[in-house]
Amino acid sequence: MTTTTAPPDWTRVDTGWGRRAAEFASLSEPGNCREYVAVHHVLGLDHGDRLLDVACGAGLALELAALRGATCAGIDASPRLVAVARDRSPGADVRVGDMHALPWPDASFDAVTSFRGVWGTTPEAPAEIRRVLVPGGRVAITVWGHVKASPGAWALAPFRLAAEPQVAHQAAMVALGRPGIGEALLARHGFVDVRRVVVPFAWEFPDPATYARTLASTGPAYEAIEAVGEAAFLRSATDVAAARVRDGLPLRAEIEVVCLLARAPGGDR
Numbered sequence: 001m002t003t004t005t006a007p008p009d010w011t012r013v014d015t016g017w018g019r020r021a022a023e024f025a026s027l028s029e030p031g032n033c034r035e036y037v038a039v040h041h042v043l044g045l046d047h048g049d050r051l052l053d054v055a056c057g058a059g060l061a062l063e064l065a066a067l068r069g070a071t072c073a074g075i076d077a078s079p080r081l082v083a084v085a086r087d088r089s090p091g092a093d094v095r096v097g098d099m100h101a102l103p104w105p106d107a108s109f110d111a112v113t114s115f116r117g118v119w120g121t122t123p124e125a126p127a128e129i130r131r132v133l134v135p136g137g138r139v140a141i142t143v144w145g146h147v148k149a150s151p152g153a154w155a156l157a158p159f160r161l162a163a164e165p166q167v168a169h170q171a172a173m174v175a176l177g178r179p180g181i182g183e184a185l186l187a188r189h190g191f192v193d194v195r196r197v198v199v200p201f202a203w204e205f206p207d208p209a210t211y212a213r214t215l216a217s218t219g220p221a222y223e224a225i226e227a228v229g230e231a232a233f234l235r236s237a238t239d240v241a242a243a244r245v246r247d248g249l250p251l252r253a254e255i256e257v258v259c260l261l262a263r264a265p266g267g268d269r
């Protein structure tokens with residue numbers, strides 16, 4: 001008799017996040033550039049820093065970190081996004097894997113970033129981040145802040161076309177951004193000097209169709225597409241954006257993103 005074991009959950013992430021890897025890399029990820037630049041700055045990323053980016057996606061943040069002189073490593077659950085990250089940064093150590101079992105020894109990194117990759121639904125991920133940081137090492141984790149109060153909330157609205165359990169899961173993820181919640185999680189994992197800053201975040205698109213195509217390349221969009229079909233998703237997203245068109249200006253969606261900053265205990269300040 002043969003027994004089969006179901007593959008772990010993280011290996012299914014690629015189904016949604018990897019299916020349009022080239023579009024995610026070239027249409028969606030560049031829209032996050034303000035966030036990457038601001039976080040690298042506030043982290044004081046510099047020459048000689050050994051950096052790990054957790055849930056690195058297609059690796060644009062890693063490429064920018066290398067421009068500051070950091071030695072870069074990354075990990076993501078999606079092999080198709082990791083393929084793009086490796087293509088962008090051939091010298092970086094980019095691996096396919098799970099953020100809950102980082103394949104590096106203890107104290108391997110001076111700094112760890114995660115751009116909207118660690119969530120309320122991954123409460124044990126900070127333990128692994130702390131393990132791979134040197135004493136005194138810095139961590140920066142970004143999450144959506146107060147989305148409903150953000151002028152660009154409309155740009156995330158089509159994700160709610162997903163089935164009810166997925167929408168509830170999205171809400172549980174975003175809960176990490178509520179005041180005090182992310183801070184408490186990092187403190188529970190032994191991090192010190194925990195604080196939050198708001199970082200600039202604005203998506204821009206030339207027209208509603210490009211916005212819809214861009215959004216469709218993301219993981220949460222895949223959940224919505226599974227529920228209503230791709231044509232209905234694109235139609236709904238295009239309609240949402242059509243109401244925001246401004247003569248002679250790009251569509252612009254400013255969304256609050258918060259960055260949780262902390263240090264591993266020990267080391268020199």
Ligand SMILES: C[S@@+](CC[C@H](N)C(=O)[O-])C[C@H]1O[C@@H](n2cnc3c(N)ncnc32)[C@H](O)[C@@H]1O
Nearest residue numbers: 010017055056057076077078098099115116117
């Ligand atoms: C919101 S995207 C962020 C990607 C990238 N950091 C960026 O700024 O665009 C979330 C990422 O988390 C990855 N991911 C989801 N679950 C994961 C896990 N358990 N371990 C590692 N990566 C994971 C997805 O493949 C996806 O690339």
